[in-house]
Amino acid sequence: MDTILETDKLSKRFGDFEAVSGLNLRVRKGSICAFLGQNGAGKTTTLRMLLGMMRPSQGSGHILGLRIDDEAESVRIRERVAFVAEDKRLYDYMTVRQILRFTKSFFPGWRTDRESDLLRRLDLPLGCKIRKLSKGMRTKLALLLAFARGSEFFILDEPTEGLDPVATEMVLQIVVSLASDGVTVFVSSQQIAEIEQIADHILMIHKGKLVLDSPLDRIKDEYRQVQAVIHCPVQNCDFELDGVERVYVDGSTVSMIVSHNVDAVMDRAYKMNAVSVEVAPLTLKEIFLETVKASG
Amino acid sequence: MLTRSCDLFPANRLSQIRHRLPRRILNLKEACPPAFALDNVVALYYISATVFRKPNPASGIPIYLQIEEQIRHAIETGALAAGIQLPSIRSLAETLVINPHTVARVYRDLESEGAIEIRHGLGAFVAEAWRERVRTDRMRSAQKLVRTVVRQLKALGLEEDEIRRLVEAESSEHEPVAGRR
Amino acid sequence: MLLYKAWVESRWRFICGAVAVTALSILFVRLHPILIPQWRAGLALQDPHAIKPRWLPLGISDYRFYIWHFLFDFRLQNLWVLLAIVLSFGGLLREHANGTVTFSLSLPVTRNRWLLSRVLIAFLETTALAWIPAVVVPIASVSVGQSYPIGQGLAHGLLMAGVGSIFVGLAAFLSLILRGEYTPLVVTLAMLAVPYLVLQEWARRVSCARKIDIAHVMAGAWLLTWGDVPWLAIAMVCLLTVLLLGLAARQGRRLEF
Numbered sequence: 001m002d003t004i005l006e007t008d009k010l011s012k013r014f015g016d017f018e019a020v021s022g023l024n025l026r027v028r029k030g031s032i033c034a035f036l037g038q039n040g041a042g043k044t045t046t047l048r049m050l051l052g053m054m055r056p057s058q059g060s061g062h063i064l065g066l067r068i069d070d071e072a073e074s075v076r077i078r079e080r081v082a083f084v085a086e087d088k089r090l091y092d093y094m095t096v097r098q099i100l101r102f103t104k105s106f107f108p109g110w111r112t113d114r115e116s117d118l119l120r121r122l123d124l125p126l127g128c129k130i131r132k133l134s135k136g137m138r139t140k141l142a143l144l145l146a147f148a149r150g151s152e153f154f155i156l157d158e159p160t161e162g163l164d165p166v167a168t169e170m171v172l173q174i175v176v177s178l179a180s181d182g183v184t185v186f187v188s189s190q191q192i193a194e195i196e197q198i199a200d201h202i203l204m205i206h207k208g209k210l211v212l213d214s215p216l217d218r219i220k221d222e223y224r225q226v227q228a229v230i231h232c233p234v235q236n237c238d239f240e241l242d243g244v245e246r247v248y249v250d251g252s253t254v255s256m257i258v259s260h261n262v263d264a265v266m267d268r269a270y271k272m273n274a275v276s277v278e279v280a281p282l283t284l285k286e287i288f289l290e291t292v293k294a295s296g
Numbered sequence: 297m298l299t300r301s302c303d304l305f306p307a308n309r310l311s312q313i314r315h316r317l318p319r320r321i322l323n324l325k326e327a328c329p330p331a332f333a334l335d336n337v338v339a340l341y342y343i344s345a346t347v348f349r350k351p352n353p354a355s356g357i358p359i360y361l362q363i364e365e366q367i368r369h370a371i372e373t374g375a376l377a378a379g380i381q382l383p384s385i386r387s388l389a390e391t392l393v394i395n396p397h398t399v400a401r402v403y404r405d406l407e408s409e410g411a412i413e414i415r416h417g418l419g420a421f422v423a424e425a426w427r428e429r430v431r432t433d434r435m436r437s438a439q440k441l442v443r444t445v446v447r448q449l450k451a452l453g454l455e456e457d458e459i460r461r462l463v464e465a466e467s468s469e470h471e472p473v474a475g476r477r
Numbered sequence: 478m479l480l481y482k483a484w485v486e487s488r489w490r491f492i493c494g495a496v497a498v499t500a501l502s503i504l505f506v507r508l509h510p511i512l513i514p515q516w517r518a519g520l521a522l523q524d525p526h527a528i529k530p531r532w533l534p535l536g537i538s539d540y541r542f543y544i545w546h547f548l549f550d551f552r553l554q555n556l557w558v559l560l561a562i563v564l565s566f567g568g569l570l571r572e573h574a575n576g577t578v579t580f581s582l583s584l585p586v587t588r589n590r591w592l593l594s595r596v597l598i599a600f601l602e603t604t605a606l607a608w609i610p611a612v613v614v615p616i617a618s619v620s621v622g623q624s625y626p627i628g629q630g631l632a633h634g635l636l637m638a639g640v641g642s643i644f645v646g647l648a649a650f651l652s653l654i655l656r657g658e659y660t661p662l663v664v665t666l667a668m669l670a671v672p673y674l675v676l677q678e679w680a681r682r683v684s685c686a687r688k689i690d691i692a693h694v695m696a697g698a699w700l701l702t703w704g705d706v707p708w709l710a711i712a713m714v715c716l717l718t719v720l721l722l723g724l725a726a727r728q729g730r731r732l733e734f
Contacts, residue, residue, distance in 0.1 A: 048734065051582065051583060053579070053734045054733045054734065055733065071587060071588070071730065072587075075585045075586065075587055076585070078583060078584060079585040083579075083583040084583075085579035085580065085583065086579075087576055087579055088580075089575070089576035089577050089580070090577060090580055091482070091577055092575075092577075093485060093486065094485065098485075102478045102481065102482060105478035106478070106584050106585055107585075142580070169393060172393045173390050173393055176389045176393055176394065176395065176396060177386065177389075179389070179395065179396050179397075180386035180390070180396040181386075193353065193354070196353040196354075197351075197353050197359075197393055197394055197395075198393065198394060198395050199395065200395045200398070217358065217360075220358055221358070280356065281357075283353065283354045284353070
């Protein structure tokens with residue numbers, strides 16, 4: 001099966017408020033798929049629906065071919081999918097050793113080699129009670145409890161939040177290493193620069209709707225910033241072309257964010273007697289900001 | 297750098313590829329703790345030889361192009377000698393912290409160029425004849441250029457001796473300041 | 478491992494409860510040689526204004542009645558019910574209040590299993606607490622020169638825990654209805670006022686009300702033979718408890734986090 005996760009018009013409404021509407025996600029096996037969105041855009045709600053913590057108001061979803069809205073199948077999903085929530089709190093009263101034993105009991109495919117390797121690399125004290133651990137250490141422990149499960153699919157919500165740069169780097173390395181093994185990773189993060197490094201597919205959600213669904217390479221290849229210097233007066237509507245996401249006119253400089261069709265935009269600029277037309281690439285962060293602004 | 301990359305890769309295939317590695321790597325391996333896997337050492341070596349620098353996602357050049365350019369440059373300058381094994385896809389992805397599909401693409405592109413060979417089950421190796429082939433290619437296109445110029449000069453009525461003297465004068469006058477690669 | 482977690486979560490509550498039950502049992506055993514002479518003297522005085530409860534002569538003459546009256550009919554029962562509620566509250570809504578619910582729900586465990594594991598541990602713990610006096614009282618009685626049959630203690634303990642299981646069910650049910658770390662506990666304890674204050678007052682006046690006075694049923698007859706154990710009452714209460722737990726399970730499955 002090539003698609004490990006797919007949703008069909010997944011929606012969730014709370015009273016009058018539509019937190020998620022008509023979401024059609026597709027995550028391919030073996031990819032590192034990023035799930036981007038502002039706080040409150042519907043990411044957490046979506047993840048909760050995927051894991052059976054919330055029931056969809058409408059629509060359906062399948063992970064590994066199993067339905068997300070049926071409890072029995074959802075339990076089977078959770079046997080094979082490792083989830084790390086944004087809230088990484090764990091049972092305060094247990095020690096690191098106890099929670100490892102506890103979690104291990106649910107997963108017959110537990111990787112003890114990975115467990116001991118990660119315990120050492122992340123420097124987690126086995127006998128320490130979880131309530132005594134710092135926030136960063138709790139995050140590392142939560143990640144370890146997921147990584148050692150031997151799952152074929154990981155859903156990570158803000159995995160590097162609160163971690164120092166060294167630990168962040170380690171986590172990204174682990175994710176990359178998992179992907180090398182053919183494991184699929186679905187990661188939601190506000191650290192866009194890190195996502196840009198390791199993701200190969202981008203899903204962007206805004207106000208409950210999917211606004212971007214594309215391989216990262218294609219986005220980086222096609223999104224461009226076009227700056228033209230045009231001495232005659234220019235209005236925004238002069239550049240209302242397919243592909244132009246935003247136009248800023250500042251004196252004689254016209255800056256445009258273009259998601260595709262760059263050539264047509266450049267032609268238009270030249271037709272308007274542009275003195276110079278420069279095309280520059282955009283970072284994923286800039287693309288994210290623009291997409292969010294454009295979606296209103 | 298040593299401690300940072302320590303214990304990244306558990307596999308140890310030293311015996312399989314020993315003969316492929318330069319002396320420098322083998323000496324480095326001896327100096328490292330026994331648990332230090334070979335893959336790790338290979339990657340390290342390349343990092344320390346500044347073949348692979350961490351790509352800059354914000355630079356505008358796609359990551360895969362940056363890596364490809366680094367490898368090509370290293371092969372051309374001889375930092376990566378012919379026949380040397382390149383790090384596995386996993387090692388390189390982990391060391392540079394980039395998506396393994398990107399590394400796979402890089403190796404695929406370089407293989408189709410002829411710069412590297414991917415031997416099934418063993419890994420990626422710098423192609424033996426690539427440097428020479430590049431030089432030969434360069435020579436061939438240079439030859440074509442010269443042929444056109446000489447023909448044009450002959451059509452202008454110059455003699456062979458005059459052409460030779462002109463060429464020598466030109467090449468001695470415009471010695472590239474940066475030096476030859 | 479779910480049972481292990483439920484045990485670790487309630488371990489200290491159980492240990493404190495066990496200590497309290499043991500202490501209470503020993504206390505009343507040790508009080509016996511002090512109270513009896515006082516009562517005898519009080520009776521002999523024949524003071525018309527003195528309060529003479531009807532059970533006093535039996536309390537003086539029969540040690541087993543004394544133990545039953547003060548423990549299984551009175552203080553121990555009160556304590557046990559409180560402890561039963563304290564041990565039974567908790568669960569996914571409580572975990573939601575203290576933030577660990579997303580980890581628990583990410584495990585491949587059905588909502589039913591979460592409930593059942595906690596309730597099973599609660600039943601085991603409350604039964605153990607109900608049987609502690611059966612062991613402690615006979616041993617302590619030796620020190621005051623009395624004897625108390627273990628069989629009696631076990632029978633009374635079983636009755637108390639069996640009928641009292643309704644409190645376990647109630648606490649578990651309310652824990653899945655009321656959000657908050659301690660709200661279900663407080664509310665369940667407040668609800669105790671019904672049988673222990675309202676109903677008992679009423680039962681004093683209306684004799685048939687005694688049948689639904691749970692405190693009375695839990696106490697049973699003072700000299701309980703295994704034949705006397707009100708099996709029907711226990712069965713009915715257990716049925717009610719199962720019903721409550723069924724409702725709790727249904728609620729648990731419907732909850733959204």
